[in-house]
Amino acid sequence: MQVTRELFNDVMVPNYNPSEVIPVRGEGSRVWDQNGKEFIDFAGGIAVNCLGHCHPALVNALKEQGEKIWHLSNVMTNEPALRLAKKLTDATFADKVYFANSGAEANEAALKLARRWALDVHGEQKNQIIAFNKGFHGRTFFTVTVGGQAAYSDGFGPKPAAIDHCDYNDLAAFEALISDNTCAVMMEPLQGEGGIISPTSDFIKGVRALCDKHNALLIFDEVQTGVGRTGALYAYQDLDVTPDILTTAKALGGGFPIGAMITKADIAEHLKVGTHGSTYGGNPLACAVAEAAFDTVNTPGVLAGVKEREQLLRDGLKAINEKYDVFSEVRGKGLLLGAVLNSKYEGRSRDFLVASTQHGLMSLVAGTNVVRFTPSLVIPLEDIKEGLARFEKAVADVVNG
Numbered sequence: 001m002q003v004t005r006e007l008f009n010d011v012m013v014p015n016y017n018p019s020e021v022i023p024v025r026g027e028g029s030r031v032w033d034q035n036g037k038e039f040i041d042f043a044g045g046i047a048v049n050c051l052g053h054c055h056p057a058l059v060n061a062l063k064e065q066g067e068k069i070w071h072l073s074n075v076m077t078n079e080p081a082l083r084l085a086k087k088l089t090d091a092t093f094a095d096k097v098y099f100a101n102s103g104a105e106a107n108e109a110a111l112k113l114a115r116r117w118a119l120d121v122h123g124e125q126k127n128q129i130i131a132f133n134k135g136f137h138g139r140t141f142f143t144v145t146v147g148g149q150a151a152y153s154d155g156f157g158p159k160p161a162a163i164d165h166c167d168y169n170d171l172a173a174f175e176a177l178i179s180d181n182t183c184a185v186m187m188e189p190l191q192g193e194g195g196i197i198s199p200t201s202d203f204i205k206g207v208r209a210l211c212d213k214h215n216a217l218l219i220f221d222e223v224q225t226g227v228g229r230t231g232a233l234y235a236y237q238d239l240d241v242t243p244d245i246l247t248t249a250k251a252l253g254g255g256f257p258i259g260a261m262i263t264k265a266d267i268a269e270h271l272k273v274g275t276h277g278s279t280y281g282g283n284p285l286a287c288a289v290a291e292a293a294f295d296t297v298n299t300p301g302v303l304a305g306v307k308e309r310e311q312l313l314r315d316g317l318k319a320i321n322e323k324y325d326v327f328s329e330v331r332g333k334g335l336l337l338g339a340v341l342n343s344k345y346e347g348r349s350r351d352f353l354v355a356s357t358q359h360g361l362m363s364l365v366a367g368t369n370v371v372r373f374t375p376s377l378v379i380p381l382e383d384i385k386e387g388l389a390r391f392e393k394a395v396a397d398v399v400n401g
């Protein structure tokens with residue numbers, strides 16, 4: 001069978017509009033398409049492929065576990081899941097882990113746990129969930145409603161109730177919204193999809209203090225920031241603020257679908273037997289791959305390497321900007337970086353992405369105004385230089401029309 005981009009239009013639901021390029025093979029931070037054209041990967045499958053493509057540690061884990069046992073369901077537990085849970089709790093504030101298959105599902109579990117905790121401990125009036133405009137928490141109906149983009153949550157009928165939003169980094173607006181009836185606050189400790197927006201220190205510490213004052217749970221959605229992306233194992237560890245619940249997915253599996261919600265024991269106990277679940281969640285195959293990814297990323301060398309690579313990328317983008325004057329700033333942290341287009345190029349992030357693809361570079365956007373880069377955490381320095389050279393050609397194309 002000949003597989004072409006046209007076949008997508010014939011057989012797929014039209015909720016995506018993928019590129020014409022169909023990649024067939026990857027190695028490290030290089031990818032090849034059906035025609036043998038080579039790409040440098042600055043996208044990392046949207047901040048997922050934290051160790052690039054076909055990293056030997058992940059391939060080994062997949063093969064080894066693939067010849068042992070793939071799936072059991074939660075009627076029985078399994079060794080890889082328990083080992084991974086032990087490592088997650090040893091490395092973080094958390095005591096307990098719930099496994100899911102995606103970021104949205106981890107967030108769904110976090111929100112349901114928060115509502116159940118509030119009902120059990122405080123009563124049914126404590127049900128308000130606060131989140132932030134431009135936030136992104138996934139596409140299930142609960143998580144997309146908590147996310148701060150009405151365009152994603154409108155048009156599906158009645159929404160889950162008692163969810164309110166205010167602007168990120170606006171502590172006064174948040175203080176006006178929170179009360180003793182707030183059960184949880186969900187936020188990204190660096191907004192990704194919303195445009196690569198870092199929290200100010202006063203804001204994120206203020207949110208924590210107000211959650212404490214009103215007995216509300218603070219949920220950090222680290223689906224994009226987690227597992228080394230910002231240069232810390234989890235972003236909260238660099239921010240001097242500890243959440244009550246944290247969700248992690250994307251890079252956790254290094255390309256294999258898995259998500260997790262982690263929390264303290266006294267909160268976890270409210271998800272009693274039967275209250276929540278997932279057929280695939282905590283599947284041995286997924287957990288074995290995630291364990292290998294986690295072990296590889298959670299080392300001083302890899303985490304320090306993220307900062308080194310951030311600097312190289314920032315320096316390269318700065319040099320390109322000095323020549324072409326297209327960005328107003330480069331923001332973000334670690335290898336979650338956003339080049340913000342200046343007023344002359346406002347709304348044209350997709351043009352930069354398309355030009356990059358033409359020159360053999362995979363990149364991303366975060367909204368219409370930000371070109372986003374989320375490469376592998378171990379991308380070779382040579383590939384960063386080559387990727388920047390290709391990006392410069394793409395920028396030149398856009399600038400020269």
Ligand SMILES: *Cc1c(COP(=O)(O)O)cnc(C)c1O
Pocket residue numbers: 101102103104105107136137138139188192193221222223224225249250
């Ligand atoms: C990607 C993302 C999600 C959703 O994850 P899925 O695996 O697509 O469900 C949730 N929150 C944040 C912050 C994300 O970046």
